[in-house]
Amino acid sequence: MSTTAVRTQPPAAAPDVEWGMPSKLIAAFSGTVGRVVKLVLLSLVNAIVVWAAIILAQESKWPALVVLAAATAAIDAAYLSKRAVPLKFLIPGTIFLVAFQAIPIAYTVNVAFQEYSVGHIITKTEAIQAIEENSLAEPADGKIYTMTPATDASGGLVLLLIDDQSGKTFLGTREGLEPLPKDALTVDETGLITGARDYKILQGEQLAAVDTELSDYVVPVQGAAIRAEGLGTALELEPTLRYDATANTFTRIDNGKVFRDNGKGSFVAGAEELEPGWRTYTGFRNFSSIATDPLIRKPFIRVLIWTIAFATLTVLASFFVGLFLAIVLDKPTMRLRKLYRALIFLPFAIPAFLVLLIWAGLLNDDFGVVNQVFHLHIPWLFDPWWAKVSVILVGVWMTVPYFFLVSMGALQSIPSELVEAARVDGAGPLQVFRKITLPLLLVAVTPLLIASFAFNFNDFGKIYLLTGGGPPAEDQSIAGATDILISYTYKLAFESGKGANFGLAAALSIVIFFVVASISAVTFWRSRTLEEMR
Numbered sequence: 001m002s003t004t005a006v007r008t009q010p011p012a013a014a015p016d017v018e019w020g021m022p023s024k025l026i027a028a029f030s031g032t033v034g035r036v037v038k039l040v041l042l043s044l045v046n047a048i049v050v051w052a053a054i055i056l057a058q059e060s061k062w063p064a065l066v067v068l069a070a071a072t073a074a075i076d077a078a079y080l081s082k083r084a085v086p087l088k089f090l091i092p093g094t095i096f097l098v099a100f101q102a103i104p105i106a107y108t109v110n111v112a113f114q115e116y117s118v119g120h121i122i123t124k125t126e127a128i129q130a131i132e133e134n135s136l137a138e139p140a141d142g143k144i145y146t147m148t149p150a151t152d153a154s155g156g157l158v159l160l161l162i163d164d165q166s167g168k169t170f171l172g173t174r175e176g177l178e179p180l181p182k183d184a185l186t187v188d189e190t191g192l193i194t195g196a197r198d199y200k201i202l203q204g205e206q207l208a209a210v211d212t213e214l215s216d217y218v219v220p221v222q223g224a225a226i227r228a229e230g231l232g233t234a235l236e237l238e239p240t241l242r243y244d245a246t247a248n249t250f251t252r253i254d255n256g257k258v259f260r261d262n263g264k265g266s267f268v269a270g271a272e273e274l275e276p277g278w279r280t281y282t283g284f285r286n287f288s289s290i291a292t293d294p295l296i297r298k299p300f301i302r303v304l305i306w307t308i309a310f311a312t313l314t315v316l317a318s319f320f321v322g323l324f325l326a327i328v329l330d331k332p333t334m335r336l337r338k339l340y341r342a343l344i345f346l347p348f349a350i351p352a353f354l355v356l357l358i359w360a361g362l363l364n365d366d367f368g369v370v371n372q373v374f375h376l377h378i379p380w381l382f383d384p385w386w387a388k389v390s391v392i393l394v395g396v397w398m399t400v401p402y403f404f405l406v407s408m409g410a411l412q413s414i415p416s417e418l419v420e421a422a423r424v425d426g427a428g429p430l431q432v433f434r435k436i437t438l439p440l441l442l443v444a445v446t447p448l449l450i451a452s453f454a455f456n457f458n459d460f461g462k463i464y465l466l467t468g469g470g471p472p473a474e475d476q477s478i479a480g481a482t483d484i485l486i487s488y489t490y491k492l493a494f495e496s497g498k499g500a501n502f503g504l505a506a507a508l509s510i511v512i513f514f515v516v517a518s519i520s521a522v523t524f525w526r527s528r529t530l531e532e533m534r
Contacts, residue, residue: 136237286507322403384481
């Protein structure tokens with residue numbers, strides 16, 4: 001038996017590989033450097049959490065404090081562990097999801113169930129205090145004081161006062177009235193206070209800086225209060241309303257009229273309501289107002305119909321115009337085809353807000369280029385019906401490039417064998433388009449049509465920048481002729497003067513969500529029949 005010696009070759013050396021910049025960065029932050037960076041970042045995060053926890057504790061926000069502590073502990077455990085690798089990538093995304101999606105949605109839903117509007121912004125305790133201060137009035141024999149604003153050793157605002165009748169000097173603070181020795185104040189020939197011992201008199205820009213604080217500054221005295229009137233005078237005022245904490249009522253002192261909590265954030269007596277009110281939960285009242293209050297229901301229905309019409313017409317017109325242009329420019333033999341495509345994409349090359357402002361100028365009644373060039377006198381933006389036409393036309397002009405691009409891609413994905421087979425069977429161009437091209441095109445484009453519908457349904461910028469929701473509608477409501485639901489909601493929340501209603505606007509935004517979701521769901525369900533053509 002013979003044996004054959006086998007010579008083993010040493011393994012070949014691994015070829016040198018040149019690392020790219022991302023690989024070099026990853027290698028640089030690995031090992032000790034990476035651990036140090038991680039610890040520094042975690043330390044910064046924990047420092048911010050401690051600062052936030054102190055603030056939450058001072059505000060007695062205990063549930064939020066517990067959630068913050070638990071989340072911070074979980075994050076620290078995940079990043080200090082060597083095993084929880086997937087969590088290290090999921091945590092940043094989850095944090096941003098909660099911060100920018102979950103919290104705004106939860107806050108909107110919370111506001112929708114509240115009486116939260118102009119006059120109902122503060123808490124009930126603050127409202128009671130404000131009503132008591134607003135009820136102060138000057139009695140017939142009320143005292144008048146010469147007053148000078150000043151600051152004490154801690155920098156807090158105080159009032160230096162001289163009784164015009166008795167000449168006595170006082171120090172007025174938010175806690176009450178204290179006597180001062182006469183020699184503590186320096187008074188000029190006109191009776192104005194020009195100096196004070198232990199206090200700094202405010203002058204010039206300093207007075208302007210405390211103007212807002214001074215207007216709300218009240219010095220309580222027995223059965224009355226002293227309030228500044230201007231920068232040199234203070235008056236003794238007496239309350240015209242008395243609050244009973246046990247009965248939770250206000251009583252007018254001169255006639256005994258009682259104001260009770262109506263459960264909607266106000267003290268009322270008949271038709272009379274004390275201001276301000278306060279934020280309070282009112283259940284489904286905002287939602288029921290949309291359906292039952294004529295002042296809200298009629299504009300809402302009108303705006304809803306127009307919103308659906310606007311989104312539908314804009315999407316369908318843009319799609320068919322974009323499809324037509326895609327079919328025309330799909331011919332390889334067409335001259336200047338690239339130039340035509342570039343011109344069609346032009347609206348995409350300009351920021352949308354700038355396009356809308358330009359169109360607002362082009363469609364101006366008196367100075368617009370459109371009317372001047374074509375010698376027209378059409379009130380494009382100031383007649384209710386022409387304004388709607390203008391909004392749709394501008395919307396189509398801005399959306400056509402999108403559907404042109406989509407249609408070009410979809411057309412090129414349709415097998416040419418199907419078209420050629422149809423032509424061999426004697427089908428004409430219209431039959432080929434209707435029986436083959438369009439159905440196959442809709443399979444790919446229908447989800448994009450639904451997405452575009454949802455976008456136009458809530459296209460606030462287009463309405464706000466082009467027409468501002470105007471012109472005014474015939475029913476004289478806050479909703480203009482071209483307002484869609486989202487711009488109507490904006491006006492309810494921010495532009496309706498005393499009637500600004502954040503709770504109602506939040507409820508309406510939830511209704512908008514369900515309307516868009518319902519229409520999209522039905523459309524997706526109906527479009528499933530197209531899947532059978534694949």
